[in-house]
Amino acid sequence: MDNIIVNLIQNEEHKVEKPGIELAQIPENVIVYCEQKEDGEVAEISLELLSKGRKLAQQLNVKLDAVLLGYKLGKAFEKLSWFGVNRIFYADSKQLFPYRTLPHTKLIVNLFRLEQPQIALFGASSAGRDLAPRVASALKCGLTADCTSLEIGDHTDEKKGVSYKNLLYQIRPAFGGNIIATIINPQTRPQMATVREGVMKLEPTPTPNQPKLQAIDISQLTDIEEVIKIISRNIEKPKVNLKGAQIIVAGGYGMGSKSNFETLYAFAQTLGAEVGATRAAVDADFCEHERQIGQTGVTVRPKLYIACGISGSVQHRAGMEQSAKIISINTDPNAPLNAIADYVIIGDVMQILPKFIQYYKKHNK
Amino acid sequence: MSLKIVVLAKQVPDTRNVGKDAMKEDGTVNRSVLPAIFNPDDLNALEMALQIKSQSEGATLTVITMGPMRAADIIKEALFRGADNGFLLTDSKFAGSDTLATSYALSKAVAKCEPDIIFCGVQAIDGDTAQVGPQIAEKLNIPQITYAEEIINFDNNTIQIKRRLEHGTEIVETKLPVLISVHSSAKPCRSRHAKLLMRFKHAATKSQLATLKPEFQALHTQNPQLTIGEWNVNDVQADVERLGLGGSPTKVKKIDSVVLTQKESKKFTSCDGDIEQMVTELMESKVIG
Numbered sequence: 001m002d003n004i005i006v007n008l009i010q011n012e013e014h015k016v017e018k019p020g021i022e023l024a025q026i027p028e029n030v031i032v033y034c035e036q037k038e039d040g041e042v043a044e045i046s047l048e049l050l051s052k053g054r055k056l057a058q059q060l061n062v063k064l065d066a067v068l069l070g071y072k073l074g075k076a077f078e079k080l081s082w083f084g085v086n087r088i089f090y091a092d093s094k095q096l097f098p099y100r101t102l103p104h105t106k107l108i109v110n111l112f113r114l115e116q117p118q119i120a121l122f123g124a125s126s127a128g129r130d131l132a133p134r135v136a137s138a139l140k141c142g143l144t145a146d147c148t149s150l151e152i153g154d155h156t157d158e159k160k161g162v163s164y165k166n167l168l169y170q171i172r173p174a175f176g177g178n179i180i181a182t183i184i185n186p187q188t189r190p191q192m193a194t195v196r197e198g199v200m201k202l203e204p205t206p207t208p209n210q211p212k213l214q215a216i217d218i219s220q221l222t223d224i225e226e227v228i229k230i231i232s233r234n235i236e237k238p239k240v241n242l243k244g245a246q247i248i249v250a251g252g253y254g255m256g257s258k259s260n261f262e263t264l265y266a267f268a269q270t271l272g273a274e275v276g277a278t279r280a281a282v283d284a285d286f287c288e289h290e291r292q293i294g295q296t297g298v299t300v301r302p303k304l305y306i307a308c309g310i311s312g313s314v315q316h317r318a319g320m321e322q323s324a325k326i327i328s329i330n331t332d333p334n335a336p337l338n339a340i341a342d343y344v345i346i347g348d349v350m351q352i353l354p355k356f357i358q359y360y361k362k363h364n365k
Numbered sequence: 366m367s368l369k370i371v372v373l374a375k376q377v378p379d380t381r382n383v384g385k386d387a388m389k390e391d392g393t394v395n396r397s398v399l400p401a402i403f404n405p406d407d408l409n410a411l412e413m414a415l416q417i418k419s420q421s422e423g424a425t426l427t428v429i430t431m432g433p434m435r436a437a438d439i440i441k442e443a444l445f446r447g448a449d450n451g452f453l454l455t456d457s458k459f460a461g462s463d464t465l466a467t468s469y470a471l472s473k474a475v476a477k478c479e480p481d482i483i484f485c486g487v488q489a490i491d492g493d494t495a496q497v498g499p500q501i502a503e504k505l506n507i508p509q510i511t512y513a514e515e516i517i518n519f520d521n522n523t524i525q526i527k528r529r530l531e532h533g534t535e536i537v538e539t540k541l542p543v544l545i546s547v548h549s550s551a552k553p554c555r556s557r558h559a560k561l562l563m564r565f566k567h568a569a570t571k572s573q574l575a576t577l578k579p580e581f582q583a584l585h586t587q588n589p590q591l592t593i594g595e596w597n598v599n600d601v602q603a604d605v606e607r608l609g610l611g612g613s614p615t616k617v618k619k620i621d622s623v624v625l626t627q628k629e630s631k632k633f634t635s636c637d638g639d640i641e642q643m644v645t646e647l648m649e650s651k652v653i654g
Contacts, residue, residue: 098535101499101509126530130511133496137468137503142614145494155618169618180621188614228508228539231517231525235533247653271653289550296493304652314623325652327643328630339627343643347635355637359644364654 029065030057031089031117031190033108034080035127036070036097038235042079044243045123045197050083052150052200053121059152060166062118065089066211067111069104071097081208089115091216095226098233099127101134102225107216109138112190119168120190121150123197132194142185143192144170146295148199148318155184167191173295173314180314198243198299198319240290245274247304250293250320251349253280254309254330260350261286264308267353270360276300278316294319308349312337329353367423368521371478372414373471373485373501374407374428374443376436380490403439406486408554410547413516414484415447415555420519425449429474431459431467437570440593444565445557452478452594453570458605459598463613464492468500470608473601476505482524483544487512498546508539512548570595 032053034046050066057064063086068076073092080088089111096103108131112120120135122128124146136143149171155164167184168191174181185191242248249268255261261281268275276293277286293300295315305323310316312328312335320326321340328341329349338344345352378399411428418424428443428451430436440451454474462470475483483502488495495511502509510526517525517536525538529548567584570593574582585591598605606612633639648654 101511105503126512126528129495130499130509133464133468133494133499134503134509136496137465137500140465140614142463142465142616143496144615145492145496170615174620180623182618182621183615184618185614186616228510228537231536231538233533233535235530235535238532304647325647338630341630342628343633344630345633345635345639345643352635352640355635355640356644359637359641360648360653362641363645363648 028116028118028189029063029086030054030060030119030121031065031067031112031115033120033122033128033131034066034068034076035099035123035125036068036073036076040070040072040075042068042076043123043125044202045125045128045195047079047083047204048197048200048202049121049123049195050080050085051203052195053119054084054205056119056150056152056168060118063087065115065117067108067216069096069099069107069216077211077213080211082204084205084209085211087212087214089214089216091218093218095221096218098230099131100225100228100230101130102228103218103221104131105134105138106221106225107218108135110220111216112139117190120192122192122194124194125197128194132192136192139188139190141188141190141192142183143194144172144183145194147172147193147195148295148299150193150195150200155186157186162186168193173318196295196297196299198301238290240274240288242274242276242291242293242298242300245300245302247271247273247306248276248293248300248302248320248323249273249306249308250276250278250310251281251286251308252278252310252316253284254311254332255281255286255349256309258284258286263350263353267357270357273304273306276320278310278313307337307341308353310337311335312340367425368417368421368482369478369480370414370418370424370426371475371480371483372407372411372426372428372443372448373475373483373498374411374430374439375404375486375489376401376430376432376439377404377489377491378402401435401438403442404486404489404491406488406490406547406549407439408486409549409551410484410486410545411443411446411448412552412554413513413545413547414482416516416552417482417519417524418447421521427451427478427480429454429471429478431455431471431474434570434572437573437593441565441568442557444568445562446555447558447561450590450594452596454596454601456597458608461610461613462608463615464494464496464500465614466608466612468497468504469612470598470601470603471497472501472504473603474596475501477596477601481541483507483542485544485546487546487548495546498544502544505542505544507542507544509544509546510537510539511546513545514548514551565591567591568593 030053032049035043065087066085067089122132151169170183277291295318299319301322306327326341327343431454512528513526514529515527528535568591
């Protein structure tokens with residue numbers, strides 16, 4: 001217990017609170033692991049999770065907490081005040097940025113043991129996917145990767161005759177085909193899930209609040225956590241901005257070849273669009289992984305989504321079905337994607353795209 | 366002391382190109398018609414392990430897989446590429462294990478080998494969770510290096526690895542022991558070696574051997590390296606409570622087939638008139654332009 005130093009922000013509203021007692025009175029919160037970016041800001045994925053976490057907490061009538069481990073956290077604190085966070089558990093130290101597995105795991109595991117959150121959300125990012133399983137293993141908790149939806153619901157185990165109220169439904173497409181699995185962790189806490197960037201909507205609150213800052217004591221870290229050393233880092237600004245694109249032209253395995261796929265870039269440039277891809281296209285090396293849209297890639301909601309040679313697996317649809325308008329270009333009239341498209345063009349992409357451009361230029365004067 | 370390397374590999378259904386013939390009428394996948402393959406990332410892991418083995422005199426490379434009997438096929442595949450031996454962890458009590466229970470079972474098997482370095486793929490294509498590697502490292506209480514792309518340096522006690530992150534790379538260094546999960550962008554695995562293929566083509570587990578002709582059994586008696594090890598729950602001293610459905614904290618509450626809410630889509634052909642009509646509609650409604 002003495003690991004946590006409660007450190008209240010000096011403001012009128014919170015001065016009267018007695019640290020320690022309050023901890024005991026608000027058990028079982030929703031907690032979001034927040035990542036710090038190279039520029040010191042909070043990663044978007046974390047803000048998206050806070051937006052979702054806030055809704056889950058409201059539904060459960062509990063509070064939303066954040067945990068933030070990094071270095072020079074000033075900007076990050078400011079940002080978190082726009083997401084309805086009640087408490088920020090934080091540690092601000094050079095040894096916590098860039099992210100490393102062991103120090104972060106130890107601090108998170110000990111925090112969760114102490115705070116016993118009922119739900120813990122992590123980004124399905126390089127860091128989150130490294131950290132969350134290790135934390136889950138240490139706490140012997142269930143963890144579901146790459147959820148595409150999170151809901152609250154009940155469950156009755158008929159064999160055991162036990163009912164559970166207000167569990168976290170961790171929903172994700174499962175194995176290869178057209179099935180969606182709802183996963184629950186009835187007995188272990190926290191209920192842990194990772195979510196990819198873009199899946200949850202980023203929704204700040206209309207006005208900021210003043211989260212309580214609670215420092216995590218990092219003297220619990222020892223040499224054991226220092227065994228992995230970062231020798232060098234080479235982090236680039238993302239080249240591809242799929243999430244911000246108004247129009248996306250996406251290619252699937254049906255594009256047939258890398259050189260055919262190249263035609264999408266020229267097409268995209270004319271329209272002011274960004275190029276996306278399915279996993280099958282990425283696996284076939286038609287383009288880089290950064291462009292992958294879907295459950296294990298990015299989730300997008302553009303004004304227009306032009307799907308070229310994409311049959312439309314559940315995993316891919318999960319990442320694009322909220323697009324305002326969808327065009328599906330495919331030689332297969334029965335491609336599942338056609339069913340969710342506003343416009344379906346049956347035919348060869350390589351013939352259709354030049355015509356599209358031709359008529360676009362003709363009318364765009 | 367010579368270096369002990371373990372590679373963890375999984376046999377997976379090839380979900381990458383699920384064709385229509387693989388779909389059942391209820392919309393689920395008919396696993397039995399999909400070819401069973403060596404999980405792609407695990408092949409990258411095997412390659413990285415083979416590189417380490419070649420740099421360390423007397424190093425041994427052991428492949429461990431968990432699965433049904435036919436999963437021994439991927440151990441053979443690894444033997445053809447340069448692994449020294451392999452173990453199949455197989456027991457009906459493992460069935461239904463989620464990642465936590467799976468990592469527990471595998472960690473018990475790995476511990477039995479007392480390795481200095483463990484390689485696995487980042488994730489398996491049938492689940493994509495990327496959880497089992499880190500969970501094994503945690504259970505063995507050793508550090509992990511995930512998303513490994515390249516070995517930068519190795520000197521028997523210390524390893525430097527380049528990691529592939531979302532927006533870049535990072536080079537990290539650690540002392541052994543360590544678990545390294547290898548990314549799909551790492552060097553592809555070498556192909557089968559003709560000599561090794563000849564040497565190990567009759568490799569099989571004990572249970573498989575029992576179903577074969579006596580001449581093969583004699584061959585195995587003469588060449589014990591042909592016998593792939595087989596371990597069950599007791600062999601790895603695993604606690605049954607922590608295995609299978611019962612040992613898995615995650616439960617599948619339900620599986621839904623996806624019902625596509627059919628939109629009222631406009632159907633066009635590739636003829637000029639159709640394309641022009643669609644483009645003008647999109648421009649009039651300000652979706653493009």
